[in-house]
Amino acid sequence: MGRCPACGEWDTLKEFAAPKAKASRAAAASVRAAVPRPLAEVEPLSEDRIPTGIAELDRVLGGGLVPGSLVLLGGEPGIGKSTLVLQALAHMASSRTALLVTGEESPAQVKVRAERLGPACGAIQVLPETHLESVIRVLEATPPGACAIDSVQTLASDAVDSAAGSPAQVRQVTAELVRVAKQHGTAMIIVGQVTKDGGLAGPRLLEHMVDAVISFEGDDVRAQRVLRALKNRFGSTNETGILEMRPEGLVSVEDPAAIYLAEAGERVGSCLFPAIEGSRAVLVERQALVGPTDIVPPRRVAGGIDRTRLAQVLAVLGRHAGVRLGDQDVFVSVAGGARAPDPAADLAIALAVSSAARGEPLPGPVAAMGEIGLTGALRPVGHAGRRMRITADHSVARLLSGPLGDVAPETPRPGAVHPSTELRDAIREAFRPVGG
Numbered sequence: 001m002g003r004c005p006a007c008g009e010w011d012t013l014k015e016f017a018a019p020k021a022k023a024s025r026a027a028a029a030s031v032r033a034a035v036p037r038p039l040a041e042v043e044p045l046s047e048d049r050i051p052t053g054i055a056e057l058d059r060v061l062g063g064g065l066v067p068g069s070l071v072l073l074g075g076e077p078g079i080g081k082s083t084l085v086l087q088a089l090a091h092m093a094s095s096r097t098a099l100l101v102t103g104e105e106s107p108a109q110v111k112v113r114a115e116r117l118g119p120a121c122g123a124i125q126v127l128p129e130t131h132l133e134s135v136i137r138v139l140e141a142t143p144p145g146a147c148a149i150d151s152v153q154t155l156a157s158d159a160v161d162s163a164a165g166s167p168a169q170v171r172q173v174t175a176e177l178v179r180v181a182k183q184h185g186t187a188m189i190i191v192g193q194v195t196k197d198g199g200l201a202g203p204r205l206l207e208h209m210v211d212a213v214i215s216f217e218g219d220d221v222r223a224q225r226v227l228r229a230l231k232n233r234f235g236s237t238n239e240t241g242i243l244e245m246r247p248e249g250l251v252s253v254e255d256p257a258a259i260y261l262a263e264a265g266e267r268v269g270s271c272l273f274p275a276i277e278g279s280r281a282v283l284v285e286r287q288a289l290v291g292p293t294d295i296v297p298p299r300r301v302a303g304g305i306d307r308t309r310l311a312q313v314l315a316v317l318g319r320h321a322g323v324r325l326g327d328q329d330v331f332v333s334v335a336g337g338a339r340a341p342d343p344a345a346d347l348a349i350a351l352a353v354s355s356a357a358r359g360e361p362l363p364g365p366v367a368a369m370g371e372i373g374l375t376g377a378l379r380p381v382g383h384a385g386r387r388m389r390i391t392a393d394h395s396v397a398r399l400l401s402g403p404l405g406d407v408a409p410e411t412p413r414p415g416a417v418h419p420s421t422e423l424r425d426a427i428r429e430a431f432r433p434v435g436g
C-alpha cells in the first residue's frame with residue numbers, strides 16, 4: 001500500500017521481518033541487571049547554557065542552547081532560517097567548535113550569506129553532506145560543541161528505503177541525531193521546512209523526539225519576524241522573540257511595542273491593548289471596521305482573536321451598552337504580534353468596535369484592559385501593574401480599565417486611569433473629550 005489508511009501520509013508503510021523469538025536461555029543472558037537508584041543521587045544535567053548571541057533567540061530558548069539537546073527550528077521558505085542558524089553558529093564558534101551541515105546549499109552559497117553577515121562566520125566549519133551515516137561519523141569522530149543541520153529534509157539514511165524528506169526518513173534522521181547529540185553533549189539545531197498548511201514537515205512524531213520546537217514566522221503586516229516556542233523541555237513556551245531582517249542579518253528588536261505603536265493613534269476603530277507575552281509586556285493595537293450590509297447573518301470576521309469571544313463581546317455591546325450591530329458587518333483584527341487569547345483584551349475590542357460603529361476616534365490615544373462578563377460588568381485583569389507600567393512607558397494619555405484590584409501604589413501610571421465597573425460607563429468615559 002502506498003498510502004497509510006490511518007494518517008493519510010504516503011510512503012510511510014515499511015516492511016519488517018518478524019523478529020525470531022530468541023531461545024529462552026540466550027534471552028535470559030541478554031537481560032541486564034538494571035538497578036533503580038534514588039533521584040537524589042542522580043547528577044543533574046549541566047545547566048551551562050550556550051548563548052547564541054541573538055538576544056531574542058536566547059529569550060525563546062530560555063537562556064541559550066542546552067548542551068546535548070536538540071532544537072527543531074521550523075519556518076516557511078525564505079523566512080530566514082539559514083540566516084538565523086548561521087548567525088548563531090558564528091557567535092558560538094568563538095568559544096567552541098561550531099559545525100554547519102548543509103544539504104540544501106553548497107559551501108559557496110553559504111559563503112555568500114556569510115559575507116553579508118560579517119567576519120565572525122569565518123570560524124564555522126562547513127560540511128556539505130546529505131548522507132546521514134557520513135554526518136554521524138563526523139559528529140562521533142570530532143564531536144562539535146554546537147551543530148546545525150540545514151535542513152533535516154535533505155538528509156537520508158541507508159537504513160530507510162524511501163526518498164530524503166519522506167516521513168520515515170525524517171524520523172530516522174532525527175532519531176539518530178538525538179542519539180548522537182545526547183551521547184556527546186552537542187547542542188544541535190535542526191532546520192525543518194514547513195508544509196503548505198503550516199505544519200512542520202514530517203510526522204508529528206518528530207515534535208515528540210526533540211527537546212524544543214521553535215517556529216519562525218513572518219508578521220504579515222511588517223518586516224518583523226517572530227520566534228515562538230511551541231514546545232520547550234528547558235524553558236517556558238510563553239516567550240516570543242521579535243527580529244528584523246536587515247542587510248547585515250537578523251537583528252533583535254528590543255522594544256517591539258514601539259513598532260506596533262508607530263501607526264496607531266487617534267484613528268476610527270483603533271484602541272491600544274497592553275498585552276502580556278511571557279515575561280514581557282507589549283502594547284498592541286486592536287482594530288475594528290464596521291459597515292452596513294445586506295447579508296443575513298452579517299459577517300463577523302476575527303483576525304488573530306477567537307470568533308466566539310468576538311461574538312460574545314458584540315452580544316454584550318448590543319444588550320448592555322446600546323451598540324447594536326445586527327445589520328452591520330464587523331471585522332476585528334490584532335495588528336502586530338500578541339496573538340495569544342487573553343480575556344483582558346475584551347474591553348479594547350469593545351472600544352475599537354464602538355469607535356468604528358460611531359465613526360469617531362477615541363480621543364487619546366487610549367489603551368484599555370478589562371474582561372467583559374455576560375452581564376455587562378467589567379472584571380479585573382491579571383498583571384494589571386505590568387500592563388499599567390507599559391502603558392505609562394509609552395506615554396499613552398489614558399488607560400480605561402475594569403476594577404483595578406491590587407496594584408502596588410508605586411507602579412508608574414499613565415496620565416489618566418479610568419477604572420469602571422460597567423462596560424457602559426467605560427465606553428462613555430472613553431469618548432469623553434480629553435480635559436472635558
Ligand SMILES: Nc1ncnc2c1ncn2[C@@H]1O[C@H](COP(=O)(O)OP(=O)(O)OP(=O)(O)O)[C@@H](O)[C@H]1O
Pocket residue numbers: 075076077078079080081082083084104116245246247248
Ligand atoms: N541583502 C539582503 N538584505 C536584506 N535581506 C536579505 C538580503 N539577502 C537576503 N535577505 C533576506 O533573507 C531571506 C532569506 O533568508 P534565508 O536564506 O536564511 O531563509 P531560509 O528560511 O533559510 O530560506 P529557505 O527556505 O530557502 O532555506 C530572504 O527572503 C530575504 O528576505
Ligand SMILES: [Mg+2]
Pocket residue numbers: 081082083104150
Ligand atoms: Mg535555508
